[in-house]
Structures are given as structure tokens and as C-alpha cells.
Amino acid sequence: MSPKEQKAKVKQVLEKHRHDKSRLVDVLQDIQAAIGYLTKDALQQASQGLDVPLSRVYSVATFFKAFSLTPRGRHVINVCMGTACHVRGSDKVLESIEKKLKIKRGSTTKDLKFTLETVNCVGACALGPMVIIGEDYHGEMTPEGIVPVLEQYK
Numbered sequence: 711m712s713p714k715e716q717k718a719k720v721k722q723v724l725e726k727h728r729h730d731k732s733r734l735v736d737v738l739q740d741i742q743a744a745i746g747y748l749t750k751d752a753l754q755q756a757s758q759g760l761d762v763p764l765s766r767v768y769s770v771a772t773f774f775k776a777f778s779l780t781p782r783g784r785h786v787i788n789v790c791m792g793t794a795c796h797v798r799g800s801d802k803v804l805e806s807i808e809k810k811l812k813i814k815r816g817s818t819t820k821d822l823k824f825t826l827e828t829v830n831c832v833g834a835c836a837l838g839p840m841v842i843i844g845e846d847y848h849g850e851m852t853p854e855g856i857v858p859v860l861e862q863y864k
């Protein structure tokens with residue numbers, strides 16, 4: 711998406727929320743949904759459009775884990791690091807993914823295919839180690855087993 715298209719999308723979001731500063735979180739959520747992540751320009755535009763200081767916009771954007779200030783991959787991988795998954799070896803599964811994708815947790819592959827993150831318990835402890843890719847839950851994962859799973863994602 712070009713910077714011009716991004717600007718137009720952010721404008722639409724601001725209009726949808728009637729430039730209401732009390733809806734800052736919703737505005738940022740919608741901007742992220744519309745353009746993929748919160749760019750510097752989008753945050754600036756939100757600050758001006760809502761008449762909220764840029765520092766406040768940044769503090770909200772960095773406070774919530776759901777917001778991303780860097781590009782995200784098409785598929786977000788979440789490795790569960792909760793206690794039950796951890797004792798079953800989720801750290802080794804995470805290491806295997808890091809090795810396979812050549813990235814560390816919290817980052818995105820250069821081709822923007824995957825973003826790798828961790829979570830703490832997704833409520834399926836009996837099936838741990840759990841790896842969630844997008845909406846798909848993959849249980850009883852092993853360092854070897856995750857490799858062909860990753861290859862299924864285009």
C-alpha cells in the first residue's frame with residue numbers, strides 16, 4: 711500500500727470515529743486493521759486528527775501488546791510459554807522455529823511471511839506444547855514436528 715493510500719485509509723478511520731479523542735484506542739485498532747501496523751505517519755495523522763499530543767498517542771500505541779509499530783507477517787505465530795507448555799518443552803519448539811525462520815521472538819521475517827511471538831497459556835494446557843498460527847491451534851508440538859507445519863503456510 712502506498713503512503714498516499716495509507717493516508718486515505720487513516721482519514722476514513724478518523725472520520726468514522728468523528729475525530730473523537732476519547733476513542734483513541736478504537737481509532738488505533740482500526741488503523742492497524744486497515745493498514746497492517748501503526749506507521750509513524752499514521753500515528754502523527756491520528757494525533758492531529760484527534761487533537762491528542764503525539765506523546766500520548768505513542769504511549770497508548772506502545773502500552774497495548776495488540777498494537778504493532780513495525781510491519782507484521784501474514785501469519786502470526788504464537789508459541790505458548792505458559793507453565794504447562796513450558797514443562798513439556800515449548801522452549802525447544804520456540805528455538806526450532808527461530809532457527810527455521812532465522813528470526814528471534816518478537817520479530818518478523820524479511821519476506822513478511824511470519825511474525826513470531828509468545829503467549830502465556832491459551833487454555834489448552836493438556837495439549838501442550840501449543841503453537842498457534844493465525845487461527846490454527848497446533849497441539850503436542852515438538853521441535854521436529856513444527857518444521858513441516860510451518861511449511862504448510864504460504
Ligand code: FES
Nearest residue numbers: 790792795832834
Ligand atoms: S500453558 Fe500452554 S495452553 Fe496452558
